[in-house]
Amino acid sequence: SEKQVIDAVLESLASEDKRFWRRADEYWNARGGSYTDGGAFLFDVRPTDNGGSELVMTNKFGDVVDTHPNGDCKLMPAADESPLELAKMDSNLAHFAVLEALPHMDWSEALATLEAIEANSANAGREWVWDLLTRLLDRRYDTGGLRRSLWLDFVEAALTRTLASATHEPCDGFVGQRTLGHRPEPASDSQRIVIDARPYPQEGTESLALEMVSLNHAGWKRFVLLHCRGHRFIGNGFGPDTSDVRIDVFGAIGDYLGSGSDGMKVHMHGNAQDQVAQIHKSGELVVHGDVGQCYGYGAKGGRLFVQGNAAGRPMINAVGSPKLVINGTALDYLAESFMAGDPLDGGGFVIINGMRFDERGEPEALETPYPGGNLFSLASGGAIYVRDPHERLSDSQLNGGAFTDMTEEDWAVVEPMLRRNEEHFGIPLQRLLTVEGELMSPAEVYRKIIPVKSKTLHAEAAWAGHHD
Structure with a gap:
């Protein structure tokens, strides 16, 4: 996909030139027909006052x-x-200590802290580092005068080194796969096996996805995948009743994750990427x-x-009882042909919060919670709850x-x-219910959308009840 190409280019540049790092400052998630974001871009090189040149990007407007x-x-x-004494703190307290101090750090202090x-x-053990660095990698927060994308690149690198060291120095919490096909016996159900995805083909009979199935048959229930590069079908093929399995993925994953x-x-x-959680039956998938x-x-x-x-x-053609929260927005055809029953009786639904994060990591409302059309097109069941005060x-x-x-x-x-x-994301519920500084009731903040047929049936049921 486009993002995998971007990541591959940045990784290649970073390996050859220290002026680059492996993360883009922003990945644009857009559609060409949107009336809010343009979707298509024009690039122009323009002269500057000092005799140089500048790359200028504009949207279609x-x-x-x-x-x-x-x-x-x-x-x-x-x-x-480091300016912080984190060693004797638990990982939760250390996390908040870093968040409080980071906006005031320069790069020398930030790197010393990492x-x-x-x-x-x-x-403290790898588990302490895991808990702290995964939150610093995943959450949105104020990085002060530090470029956020570069800071996250350093965070991920530190986490990767810590996990990769389990290959030669295993511990109770982590053990690394030494070579292709290496299948050590897990010391416990909670021990994680750390796998470097790079040697494995993206798909096929020798793929990482099938290797994970074999490891699961050998007793492994917790997986950490590093350096994914378009690897597909991760989490597929494990069979029924896998509630004791957890998979953590780092890198540029391919299609069909968790399907x-x-x-x-x-x-x-x-x-x-695409086709994530296809025909997802049960469990939890967090992006x-x-x-x-x-x-x-x-x-x-x-x-x-x-999160985004x-x-x-x-959720096209979803049935049964799936429940989805999208904290950003969806671009078009959300919940097309949704057939997920009655959400008030165990059925499924989608929540759209319509939020983004500002430069300080604070959530703020998008211009519109949903920029496209065909919302709930051809749906016959379920509901959509939209934050739209x-x-x-x-x-x-x-559309329907x-x-x-x-x-x-x-x-x-x-x-x-x-x-x-x-x-999962540190987005406070109270913040979602706050509009322009005022805490409001859920009914004032969220709007419910149901299929037209369902609304008609509800009206008929109410009429019938009134005349009984």
Whole structure:
């Protein structure tokens, strides 16, 4: 996909030239027909006043897209020691200590802090480093004067080194796969096997996906995948009842992540690709970034969470009881042909929060919670709950759906998903219910959309009840 190409180019540049690093400042998730973001871009090289040249990017409306993100990327050597004494803190307290201090750090202090975290694995163990660095990698927060993308590149590198060292120095929590096909016996059900994805083909009979199935048959239940490069079908083929399996993925994953899952937990620590969670039966799939096309295609159950945006046709043809939270937006055809029953009676639903993060990592509302059309097109069951306190969505964007009242019964099924969403991404439920500084009721913030047929049936049921 396009993102995999971008990541591959950046990784190649970073390996040859220290002026580059492996992460882009921003990945644009857009559609060409959108009236809010343009989707298509024009690039121009223009002369500057000092005799140089500047690359200028505009969208299709002619609006300049800022290609000069905030934050310093001029590195300096790490300080002799970190300004924080993290070694004796638990990982949760250490996380908050870093978040509080980071906006005031320069690069020498920030790099020294990462070195101290990495070195503390010798005393506190890899689990401590894992807990702290995965949160620093996944969450959105204020990085002060540091370029965010470069800081995250260093965080991921420190985490990768810590995990990769388990290949030659295993511990109770982690053991690394030494060579292709190396299948050590797990010391416990909680021990993670760390796998470098690079030697494995992206698909086929020798693929990483099938190697994971073999490792699961050998007793492994917890997997950490490093350096993924378009590897497909991860988490597929494990069979029924996999509630004891967890997979953590790092890198540029390929299509069909977590498809066909029956109970497993999957965390994608970054952006995911197309066909994620296809025919997902049960379990939990968490994407700490954006997802591609057809997320949750034909899903039948489980809980799905996306920190950012989804591309076109998420949850198309879903049935049963799948539940999805998208904290950003979806681009078009959300929940097309959705057939997920009654959300108030165990059926499925989608929550769209319509949020993004500002430069300080604070959530803020998008211009509109849903920029496309064909919302709930041809749906016959389920519901969509949209954070839309200013009622910017219009009937013209619906195709087979209709707005209806948000009730206390609706909030009873929505609230647990939003609280779980807060646990995964650190997006406070109270913040979602706050509009222009004022805490409001759920019915004032969220709007419910149901299939037109369903609305008609509800009206008929009410009429029949009134005349009994």
